[in-house]
Amino acid sequence: MGTLKDHRSSIEEQHTKKMERSRIVVGLGTCGIAAGGNKVMAAIRGEVESRGLDVDVDFTSCIGMCYAEPVVEMSLPGAASVVYGGVYPENVAKLIEGHLVNKIPVTDMAEIQVVGAGVPYEGIPVMEKSTYYEKQIRSVTSRLGRTNPERIEDYIATGGYAGIEKALTMEPQEIINEVKISGLRGRGGGGFPTGTKWQFVSDAVGDKKYIVCNADEGDPGAFMDRSILEGDPHAIMEGMMIAGYAIGADEGIIYCRAEYPLAISRLNLAIEKAEAMGILGNNILGSEFNFKIRIKAGAGAFVCGEETALLNSIEGYRGTPRVRPPFPAHKGLWQKPTCLNNVESFANIPFIVRNGGAWYASMGTEKSKGSKVFCLTGNINNTGLAEVPMGITLREIVYDIAGGILEGRKFKAVQSGGPSGGCLPADQLDLPIDYDSLIGAGAMMGSGGLVVMDETTCMVDMARFFLNFTQLESCGKCTPCREGTKRMLEILERICEGLGGPNDIETLERLAKVIKSSALCALGQTAPNPVLTTLRYFRDEYEAHINDKRCPAGLCAELLTFTVNDRCVGCGVCIKACPVNAISGEKKAVHVIDPEACIKCGACVPKCKFDAIVKA
Amino acid sequence: MSTVTLTINSQEVTVPKGSTVLDAAVGAGFFIPTFCHDPIYAGYGGCRICIVDIKGARNLPASCVTAAADGMIVETESAPVVEARKTIIELMLANHPVDCMTCEKCGDCRLQDYAFRYGVESAGFGGERKDYEFDTTNPYINRNMNKCILCGKCVRTCKGAEDRAVIDFTFRGFDTKVAPALDSSLAESACVSCSRCVSVCPVGALTDKPLGGKARAWEVVKEEVTCTWCDAGCLFDLVRKNGEVIGVAAKAPAGGRPLCLKGRLGLELRYNDKPLKPMLKKDDQYVEVSWTEALGLDEILEKLN
Numbered sequence: 001m002g003t004l005k006d007h008r009s010s011i012e013e014q015h016t017k018k019m020e021r022s023r024i025v026v027g028l029g030t031c032g033i034a035a036g037g038n039k040v041m042a043a044i045r046g047e048v049e050s051r052g053l054d055v056d057v058d059f060t061s062c063i064g065m066c067y068a069e070p071v072v073e074m075s076l077p078g079a080a081s082v083v084y085g086g087v088y089p090e091n092v093a094k095l096i097e098g099h100l101v102n103k104i105p106v107t108d109m110a111e112i113q114v115v116g117a118g119v120p121y122e123g124i125p126v127m128e129k130s131t132y133y134e135k136q137i138r139s140v141t142s143r144l145g146r147t148n149p150e151r152i153e154d155y156i157a158t159g160g161y162a163g164i165e166k167a168l169t170m171e172p173q174e175i176i177n178e179v180k181i182s183g184l185r186g187r188g189g190g191g192f193p194t195g196t197k198w199q200f201v202s203d204a205v206g207d208k209k210y211i212v213c214n215a216d217e218g219d220p221g222a223f224m225d226r227s228i229l230e231g232d233p234h235a236i237m238e239g240m241m242i243a244g245y246a247i248g249a250d251e252g253i254i255y256c257r258a259e260y261p262l263a264i265s266r267l268n269l270a271i272e273k274a275e276a277m278g279i280l281g282n283n284i285l286g287s288e289f290n291f292k293i294r295i296k297a298g299a300g301a302f303v304c305g306e307e308t309a310l311l312n313s314i315e316g317y318r319g320t321p322r323v324r325p326p327f328p329a330h331k332g333l334w335q336k337p338t339c340l341n342n343v344e345s346f347a348n349i350p351f352i353v354r355n356g357g358a359w360y361a362s363m364g365t366e367k368s369k370g371s372k373v374f375c376l377t378g379n380i381n382n383t384g385l386a387e388v389p390m391g392i393t394l395r396e397i398v399y400d401i402a403g404g405i406l407e408g409r410k411f412k413a414v415q416s417g418g419p420s421g422g423c424l425p426a427d428q429l430d431l432p433i434d435y436d437s438l439i440g441a442g443a444m445m446g447s448g449g450l451v452v453m454d455e456t457t458c459m460v461d462m463a464r465f466f467l468n469f470t471q472l473e474s475c476g477k478c479t480p481c482r483e484g485t486k487r488m489l490e491i492l493e494r495i496c497e498g499l500g501g502p503n504d505i506e507t508l509e510r511l512a513k514v515i516k517s518s519a520l521c522a523l524g525q526t527a528p529n530p531v532l533t534t535l536r537y538f539r540d541e542y543e544a545h546i547n548d549k550r551c552p553a554g555l556c557a558e559l560l561t562f563t564v565n566d567r568c569v570g571c572g573v574c575i576k577a578c579p580v581n582a583i584s585g586e587k588k589a590v591h592v593i594d595p596e597a598c599i600k601c602g603a604c605v606p607k608c609k610f611d612a613i614v615k616a
Numbered sequence: 617m618s619t620v621t622l623t624i625n626s627q628e629v630t631v632p633k634g635s636t637v638l639d640a641a642v643g644a645g646f647f648i649p650t651f652c653h654d655p656i657y658a659g660y661g662g663c664r665i666c667i668v669d670i671k672g673a674r675n676l677p678a679s680c681v682t683a684a685a686d687g688m689i690v691e692t693e694s695a696p697v698v699e700a701r702k703t704i705i706e707l708m709l710a711n712h713p714v715d716c717m718t719c720e721k722c723g724d725c726r727l728q729d730y731a732f733r734y735g736v737e738s739a740g741f742g743g744e745r746k747d748y749e750f751d752t753t754n755p756y757i758n759r760n761m762n763k764c765i766l767c768g769k770c771v772r773t774c775k776g777a778e779d780r781a782v783i784d785f786t787f788r789g790f791d792t793k794v795a796p797a798l799d800s801s802l803a804e805s806a807c808v809s810c811s812r813c814v815s816v817c818p819v820g821a822l823t824d825k826p827l828g829g830k831a832r833a834w835e836v837v838k839e840e841v842t843c844t845w846c847d848a849g850c851l852f853d854l855v856r857k858n859g860e861v862i863g864v865a866a867k868a869p870a871g872g873r874p875l876c877l878k879g880r881l882g883l884e885l886r887y888n889d890k891p892l893k894p895m896l897k898k899d900d901q902y903v904e905v906s907w908t909e910a911l912g913l914d915e916i917l918e919k920l921n
C-alpha cells in the first residue's frame with residue numbers, strides 16, 4: 001500500500017481544477033433536503049441540461065444557515081462563490097441565467113459570498129464579515145457546506161487524514177499530551193477533559209481496548225452532531241483512528257441513532273472509501289497500526305446517549321445506565337477499557353493533531369478552550385448552526401449571530417443545554433459562555449443547544465415541556481427519576497391548568513433536590529434543572545399562575561380569558577371569526593364573549609381592527 | 617488481605633478492600649435500608665434508598681455500589697439522607713395500593729418497615745398510579761404488579777438460574793413493569809414455579825399463593841430446612857402457625873443452584889398435614905395431579921409394584 005503522500009498531490013491538483021470550473025452546489029444536509037433541496041437539485045440539473053451549460057453540479061452538507069435553506073452556491077472561474085438562500089425550483093432559472101449566463105449575481109437572493117482566491121462581487125456580504133459569520137470560527141465546521149461529504153477526495157484535498165499521517169510518526173503518549181495541552185473538554189455535555197480520559201484508557205490494563213463514538217444526539221433543539229456526521233464523516237473517523245493509535249485500540253464503533261439515516265449512509269460510504277484507500281483496516285498507511293470502524297444503529301432513546309446505557313445497548317442489553325465506577329475507561333464495552341467520546345470531540349482531534357494543542361488552546365477561556373458548535377433555535381431571526389470561540393457572550397450569539405428576536409419582540413430567556421440544562425434570563429446576557437460559567441448560573445453547556453425565548457413564552461410551560469421530555473425518556477431503573485419526574489410533571493401540568501396549590505412550589509423544590517442528589521444517572525440528576533432555573537429567575541410567573549390564576553405570557557390556555565373592551569364599534573367581524581359562536585352583540589353595540597363557550601383559540605383577536613379584544 | 621479504614625457516623629471502621637460502604641456500615645452495626653440490594657446479585661444500584669452522605673461527594677451515592685475507601689467520611693442518616701429517603705418512600709407509596717390491612721406481606725414488608733422508621737404516613741402526591749390486572753394464573757405464585765417497586769431482585773434471581781430468565785423489565789420510565797415475555801401472565805410463560813422470585817421480593821408484589829389468607833406474618837414461625845431431594849441442598853422455610861405447618865416457602869438457592877418446585881412439594885408432603893393438591897402445567901394449563909406424578913415417582917412406583 002502506498003502512502004497517502006503519493007495520492008495527496010494528485011488529489012489536490014484535481015480538486016483545485018474542479019474548484020476553478022463553473023459550479024453549482026446544493027446544500028443537501030437533512031435540513032436542506034427537508035426544505036426541498038432535492039427538488040431544487042432536480043430543477044438545476046434540468047436547467048443546466050436544457051441550456052447545454054458546461055457547469056459542474058455538485059452537493060454539499062449544511063453550511064449552518066438553516067434559516068436560509070434551501071441553500072445553493074454558484075461560482076464562476078476566478079470569481080468568488082455566492083451562496084444563495086431560499087432557493088426554490090421556481091427561482092432556479094433566474095439564478096442560472098443571472099449568475100452563470102449573464103455573469104451578474106442575483107444580489108437580492110444572495111446571503112453571502114465566499115471569496116477565497118476569487119474576485120469578490122460588490123454588494124454581497126463576504127462570509128467572514130457577514131452578520132451570521134463575523135463572530136464565528138470555522139474550525140471543526142470548516143468543511144460543512146464547503147465539501148462534498150460523500151467524496152473522500154474532497155476530504156483529503158482539504159487537509160484530511162494529514163492528522164493520522166502525522167500521528168503515526170508520533171509516540172502515542174505524545175499525542176495524548178497534545179490533546180491535554182489543547183484543553184479540549186468533552187463536547188457531549190459533561191465537559192470532561194479529553195486528554196485526561198485518553199490517559200486513563202491508555203493506562204488501563206487490558207488485552208483489548210475499544211474506541212466508541214457517541215452519535216446518539218437526542219436532546220430537543222440539538223443537531224450539531226448530525227451536521228458534522230452528515231457534513232464531515234471522515235473527520236470523526238480520523239479522530240477515532242488517532243484515538244485508537246494513542247490509547248492502543250484497534251476497533252472503533254460509532255453508535256448513531258437510527259433516526260439519522262443520512263448520517264449512517266454517509267458514514268458507511270466513508271468507511272468503505274477509506275478502507276479502499278488503505279486508510280482504514282490493517283497496516284494503515286503502510287504502518288503497523290490496524291484499525292477498523294463499524295456502525296451500530298441505536299433505537300433512539302435519549303438515555304442511550306448516556307455512556308453506560310449506550311454500552312449496554314451495543315452489547316444487546318436494555319439501554320439502562322450502569323453504576324459508575326467502574327468507568328468505561330476501565331471497564332467499558334464487554335468489560336474492556338473503552339474510550340468513549342462525542343462526535344464533535346472526535347472531529348476536533350485531527351485539527352488539534354495537525355495544528356498542535358497550543359493552537360487550539362489559544363482559543364477560548366481559561367478553563368474552556370477552543371471552539372464550540374451551538375444550535376440556535378427558537379424565536380430568533382437566524383436559526384442554524386454556529387461555531388464560536390468559548391467565552392463569547394450570549395448577547396453576541398443572540399443579537400449578532402442569530403440576528404435578534406423575531407419581529408423585534410423582547411428577549412426573555414435562553415434555554416441552554418436542552419432538557420438537562422437551564423434557562424438564563426436577560427440579565428445574564430453578558431455572561432461569557434463556558435462550561436463553568438453556565439453551571440454557575442444553574443444551566444449547563446449540554447451538547448450545545450440554545451433555545452431562545454421571547455416575551456410570548458411562558459416559563460412554567462417551558463419547564464413543563466422539558467420535564468415532559470425527560471419524564472418520557474427516563475429509563476425507569478431508579479426510583480427518584482422514574483417516579484419523581486412524573487410527579488413533578490403532574491404538578492407543572494396542574495399549575496399550567498390553573499389548578500396549582502399553595503404548596504406546589506415547595507414540593508417541586510423538594511422533589512428537584514432529591515432527584516438531583518439521588519438519581520442514578522445524569523438524566524435524572526439534571527432533569528430538574530429547567531424547573532429549578534425557571535423558579536430561580538421567574539418565580540413570579542409560577543406565583544402568578546398559582547395565586548392569581550394568571551399566565552403573564554398569555555400562553556396557558558386554561559388561564560386565559562377573552563373579553564371585549566369599549567373600543568368595540570360593533571362591526572361584527574369577530575362573530576364570524578369565532579369557530580364556536582361564543583361572541584354575540586347587536587350591530588354598533590359593544591360585543592360580548594361568552595366565557596363558558598369560548599375555547600380560547602384566539603382566532604378573534606387578530607381579526608378585530610380596533611384592538612378591542614383583550615386576551616389576559 | 618489488605619484493608620481500608622473509613623469513618624462511619626464518627627466511628628472508625630476497618631473492612632477488607634473491595635467492601636462496599638453498605639457492607640462496612642451494616643457490619644459496624646449501623647442501619648441502612650435496602651430494597652434492590654441482593655448480595656448474590658450485587659451491583660444494581662436502582663432503588664436509591666441506601667444513599668448515604670459521603671464527605672466531598674457531588675451528591676448522595678448509593679452505598680450498595682460505592683466501594684469503601686481509606687479516609688472516607690460517611691454519615692448514614694444525615695438530614696439530606698433522611699429527606700431523600702422519606703421522599704423516595706413517599707414516591708413509592710404514591711404509586712402503590714396502600715392496602716396494608718389485607719396485604720399478605722403486612723408485617724414482613726420493607727416498604728412498611730421503612731415508612732414506619734422514617735415516619736412517612738402516606739404519599740403527599742396524587743396523580744397517576746399503575747393499574748395492572750392481578751395475575752393469579754399460577755397456582756403457586758400470586759403476582760400483583762401494582763405493588764411492585766421495581767427493585768429488580770426477582771428479575772436478577774430468575775436470570776441467575778440457568779435457562780430461566782422468565783421475567784424481565786418491559787416498557788420504560790413510569791411504565792416500566794416486570795413481566796414475562798410479551799407481558800403475558802405467569803401461566804402463559806415459561807415459569808417453572810420455583811418461587812425464587814417470591815423469596816426475594818421485598819414487598820407484597822410476589823407472594824406464595826398456597827399460603828394466601830392463612831396467617832399474618834407475626835402469627836407464623838419459620839423453621840429453615842435443607843431440601844434433600846437432590847444433592848444441591850436448597851433452603852426452605854417450614855411456615856408454622858400454632859405449631860402446625862401450614863406451608864413451605866422457598867428461602868434461598870444453595871450454591872447458585874436453583875430452587876425447584878419438586879423439592880418444595882416434597883417438603884410439603886412430608887411436613888404439612890394438610891397439603892394442597894399439587895398442580896402441574898400440561899399443555900399451557902395447570903391441572904391437578906397425583907402426588908406421585910408431582911414428585912416424579914410414577915416410574916419408580918411401577919417398578920416397586
Ligand SMILES: Cc1cc2nc3c(=O)[nH]c(=O)nc-3n(C[C@H](O)[C@H](O)[C@H](O)COP(=O)(O)O)c2cc1C
Pocket residue numbers: 185186187188189190191192194214215216217218219302303304305306307308340341342343345346447521522523
Ligand atoms: C441522558 C444523557 C444523554 C446523553 N446523550 C449524549 C449524546 O447524545 N451524545 C453525547 O455525545 N453524549 C451524551 N451524553 C454524555 C455521555 O454520557 C458522555 O459523557 C459523552 O458521550 C462522553 O463524551 P465526551 O467526553 O467527548 O463529551 C449523555 C448523557 C446523559 C446522562
Ligand code: SF4
Pocket residue numbers: 303320321473474475476477478479481482519520521522523524525
Ligand atoms: S436517572 Fe432516570 S434514566 Fe438514569 S438510571 Fe435513573 S431512571 Fe434511568
Ligand code: SF4
Pocket residue numbers: 763764765766767768769770771794813816817818819821822
Ligand atoms: S416483583 Fe418484587 S422483587 Fe420483583 S421487581 Fe417488583 S418488588 Fe422487586
